[in-house]
Amino acid sequence: MKISKVILLLSLLLFLVSCSSNDDYTSIEESNYPDLSLRKMAGGDNTIFTNTSNSYSTPSPALTVDELSTHLKGDLDFESIFVTAPNDVNSGLGPIFNNSSCISCHPRDGRAAHPVNMTSRSGLLLRTSLPGTSINGGPVAVSGFGLQIQNQALYNFLPEAEYTVQYEEITETLADGTIVSLRKPVFGVINTYIPFPQDALLSPRIAPPVFGLGLLEAIPEQAILAAQDLNDHNQDGIYGKANYVWNPLTQRSELGRFGWKANVSNLLIQCAAAYVEDMGITNYIFPFETGYGQSNGSDGFDDDPELPDENLANITFYTQTLAVPAPRNTDNITVRKGARIFENLLCATCHTPKQQTGYSSIRALSYQTFYPYTDMLLHDMGDGLADNRPDFLANGREWKTRPLWGIGLSFVVNNHTNFLHDGRARNLTEAILWHGGEAENAKQKFKQLSKEDREALLQFIQSL
Numbered sequence: 001m002k003i004s005k006v007i008l009l010l011s012l013l014l015f016l017v018s019c020s021s022n023d024d025y026t027s028i029e030e031s032n033y034p035d036l037s038l039r040k041m042a043g044g045d046n047t048i049f050t051n052t053s054n055s056y057s058t059p060s061p062a063l064t065v066d067e068l069s070t071h072l073k074g075d076l077d078f079e080s081i082f083v084t085a086p087n088d089v090n091s092g093l094g095p096i097f098n099n100s101s102c103i104s105c106h107p108r109d110g111r112a113a114h115p116v117n118m119t120s121r122s123g124l125l126l127r128t129s130l131p132g133t134s135i136n137g138g139p140v141a142v143s144g145f146g147l148q149i150q151n152q153a154l155y156n157f158l159p160e161a162e163y164t165v166q167y168e169e170i171t172e173t174l175a176d177g178t179i180v181s182l183r184k185p186v187f188g189v190i191n192t193y194i195p196f197p198q199d200a201l202l203s204p205r206i207a208p209p210v211f212g213l214g215l216l217e218a219i220p221e222q223a224i225l226a227a228q229d230l231n232d233h234n235q236d237g238i239y240g241k242a243n244y245v246w247n248p249l250t251q252r253s254e255l256g257r258f259g260w261k262a263n264v265s266n267l268l269i270q271c272a273a274a275y276v277e278d279m280g281i282t283n284y285i286f287p288f289e290t291g292y293g294q295s296n297g298s299d300g301f302d303d304d305p306e307l308p309d310e311n312l313a314n315i316t317f318y319t320q321t322l323a324v325p326a327p328r329n330t331d332n333i334t335v336r337k338g339a340r341i342f343e344n345l346l347c348a349t350c351h352t353p354k355q356q357t358g359y360s361s362i363r364a365l366s367y368q369t370f371y372p373y374t375d376m377l378l379h380d381m382g383d384g385l386a387d388n389r390p391d392f393l394a395n396g397r398e399w400k401t402r403p404l405w406g407i408g409l410s411f412v413v414n415n416h417t418n419f420l421h422d423g424r425a426r427n428l429t430e431a432i433l434w435h436g437g438e439a440e441n442a443k444q445k446f447k448q449l450s451k452e453d454r455e456a457l458l459q460f461i462q463s464l
Contacts, residue, residue: 030333030336030337032340033333033336033337033339033340034336034339034340034343035336036327036330036331036335036336036339036463037330037331039327039330039353039354039371040326040327040330041326041369041370041371042212042324042325042326042327042370042371042372042405042406042464043060043212043215043323043324043326043368043370043405044215044357044368044369044370045060045061045062045364045368046060046061046062046212046214046215046321046323046324046364046365046368046370047061047323047324047325047326047370048061048323048324048325048326049325049326050325050326051325051328051409051412052412053108053412053413054108054413055325055406055409055412055413056108056109056110056209056210056211056322056325056406056409056413057108057109057211057322058322058323059071059072059075059321059322059323060321060322060323060364061323062363062364063321063364064363067317067321067362067364070314070317070318071317071318071321073314073318074314074315074316074317074318074319075318077102077311077314077315077318078101078102078103078106078109078315078318078319079101079102079103080101080102081100081101081104082100082101082279082281083100084154084155084299085299085301085303085306086301086303091303091306092280092281092282092299092301092303092306092307093154093279093280093281094152094153094154094157094279094280094299095153095154095157095280095289095291095296095297095298095299096150096152096153096154096157096158096159096160096280096290096291096296096297097150097152097153097278097279097280097290098121098125098148098150098151098152098277098278098279099121099122099123099152099278099279100121100279101279102274102315104121104123105122105123105207105278106123106207106208106209106210107123107414108413108414109209109210109211109322110209110210110410110413110414111123111206111207111208111209111410111413111414111416111418111419112124112206112207112208112414112418112423113414113415113416113418113423114185114206114416114418114422114423114424115423118162118163118164118165119151119162119163121152123206123207124163124204124205124206124207124422124423125148125149125151125204125205125278126148126149126151126163126187126189126202126203126204126205127139127147127148127149127202127203127204127205127389127391128142128145128146128147128148128149128200128201128202128203129141129142129147129200129201129389129390130142130197130199130200130201131199131201133390136246136253137244137245137246137253137392137393138245138246138263138391138392139201139389139390139391139392142196142197142200143197144160144193144194144294145160145161145192145196145200146277146290146291147277148277148278148290149161149163149189149202150277150280150290150291151163153296154299157296158193158296159193160192160193160291160296161189161190161191161192161193161196162189162190162191163187163188163189164187164188164189164190165185165186165187165188166185166186166188167183167184167185167186168183168184168186169181169182169183169184170182170183170184170384172433172447173447174447174448174449174454175447175448175449175450176450176451178451180429180430180433182424182425182430182433182434183424183426184384184424185204185422185424187202187204187422188202189202193295193296194295201387201388201389202387202389203387203389204387204421204422205259205260205421205422206418206420206421206422206423208260208402209406210319210322211322211323211324211325211406212322212323212324212370212372212403212405212406213258213267213319213320213322214267214319214320214321214322214360214362214365215324215355215357215365215368215370215372216257216258216355216372216374216376216403217257217258217266217267217320217360217365218357218358218359218360218362218365218366218368219257219355219356219357219358219376220357220358221255223355223356223358224242224255224257224375224376224377225242225255227240227352227375227376227377228240228241228242228377236346236349237438237440237441238346238349238350238379238438238439239379239380239438240350240375240377240378240379241377241378241379241393241398242255242256242262242376242377242378242393243255243256243261243262243263243378243391243392243393243394243400244256244392244393245262245263245264245265245392246392247265247266247269248269248285248286249268249269249285254266256392256393256394256400257376258270259391259400260399260400260421261378261391261392261394261398261399261400262376262377262378262394262400263391263392263394267316267319267320268285268312268316269285270319271312271315271316271319272284272285272286272312273285273286275307275312276288276289276290277290281306281307282304282305282306282307283305283306283307283309283312284305284309284312285312287304287305288304289304317362320362320365321362321364321365324370324372324405324406325405325406325409327371327405327408327463327464328408328463329459329463330463332459332463334455334456334459335456335459335460335463336460337453337456337460338456338457338458338459338460338461338463339460341449341453341456341457341460342457342460342461345442345445345446345457346441346442347442348373349375350374350375350377350379350401350438350439351373351374351375351401351403351404352373352374352375352401353371353373354369354370354371355369355370355371355372355374355376356368356369356370357370371405372403372404372405373403373404373405373464374400374401374402374403374404375401376400376401377400377401378393378394378398378399378400379398379399379400379401379437379438379439380395380397380398380437380438381397381398381399381434381435381436381437381438381439382397382435382436382437382439382440383397383436383437384434384436385397385399385420385421385434385435385436385437387421397437399421404461404464405464406464407419407428407461407462407464408461408462408463408464419431420434428458428461428462429454429458432446433446433447
């Protein structure tokens with residue numbers, strides 16, 4: 001009897017210790033769940049409450065009448081399909097390009113799907129460069145191919161190359177025995193119009209959503225820099241690093257904010273670069289054709305720049321002023337529990353829920369408190385996601401933290417749930433399991449979650 005009592009007491013003690021462990025998320029008291037109602041205004045005054053296929057495509061409700069007019073003009077430009085020159089409307093496509101309109105890569109202002117056919121037009125492209133650093137601190141262009149490979153061309157012109165992809169299957173086993181199959185795409189190029197250097201680097205990019213970007217642009221630089229932890233002072237294994245990139249308009253190095261590696265400093269440059277690199281449409285910032293100096297790079301027309309300055313200004317304003325969809329089910333107990341697990345796994349260290357803007361020339365964006373779930377910094381994501389291609393201060397393992405706001409509406413808007421920089425993840429679980437490097441500990445803890453806690457975490461992310 002005494003032995004039985006001792007065993008019983010030991011069992012009780014082990015149970016109590018396990019329940020007090022930080023890794024036992026089922027024991028979280030409801031009183032400790034975050035009050036998510038405080039985060040309903042995901043875009044501050046620029047928030048909309050909708051759950052439709054237009055959730056990413058609505059102008060900010062805080063715009064003035066004149067600003068709304070400019071936004072709508074930009075909306076038309078975003079959806080405009082460019083054609084070959086000469087033409088009275090939307091002239092100048094190509095001669096080499098990836099797609100013919102902004103909306104083709106960002107359907108409904110959202111996320112492109114991982115393409116089924118690599119030879120067709122899609123929202124995926126391949127960046128390229130040579131090892132080393134350019135005079136401006138960025139990647140080194142490949143002679144005859146530049147920094148991006150155009151896989152489409154006008155009639156009588158040759159595309160730079162065709163894209164190819166092969167998949168490696170990888171499996172992850174969760175603590176409850178669930179087996180998750182991951183696909184790792186390995187991209188290449190064939191049928192290049194001239195020989196492609198063997199040491200050239202390739203990196204895929206999938207087109208991300210474009211709503212809420214003006215808020216991210218208006219976060220003060222010092223606020224972003226303050227979140228860096230370059231020497232891991234708090235010893236959580238998470239660092240965070242800002243990228244500094246060359247601005248061809250101001251001719252100086254500036255904080256990188258946009259692009260998968262934070263390799264662009266502002267939305268004007270982002271839009272101008274997309275026009276010339278993705279569509280072959282020249283503008284006052286990038287006045288030369290994509291293939292300038294190449295045998296297949298000029299259409300022979302003396303019509304540059306092809307994009308009017310006003311159109312570039314309008315489309316930049318459009319990307320700055322798209323509203324942010326509000327999160328859903330913020331009062332749901334399971335969602336709130338998932339939010340606490342999100343924090344306990346340290347996901348919120350990089351996917352920082354709250355940000356604030358400073359002054360902006362657009363009044364609706366000034367001094368806003370909003371909830372994008374990003375720190376805007378680069379993080380080492382491990383070998384699994386590495387492209388091994390540096391981009392200014394970003395090395396081949398580092399990627400900028402993607403905002404999570406609106407992610408739960410991906411299927412509603414775009415009819416798919418392909419995530420990560422190349423769309424390899426087919427759902428949120430796969431996306432999490434691809435995390436490594438600074439996020440390796442979070443991934444391992446995710447794998448140890450019970451099915452109930454795992455579902456709570458996923459419900460929280462899907463509520464955003």
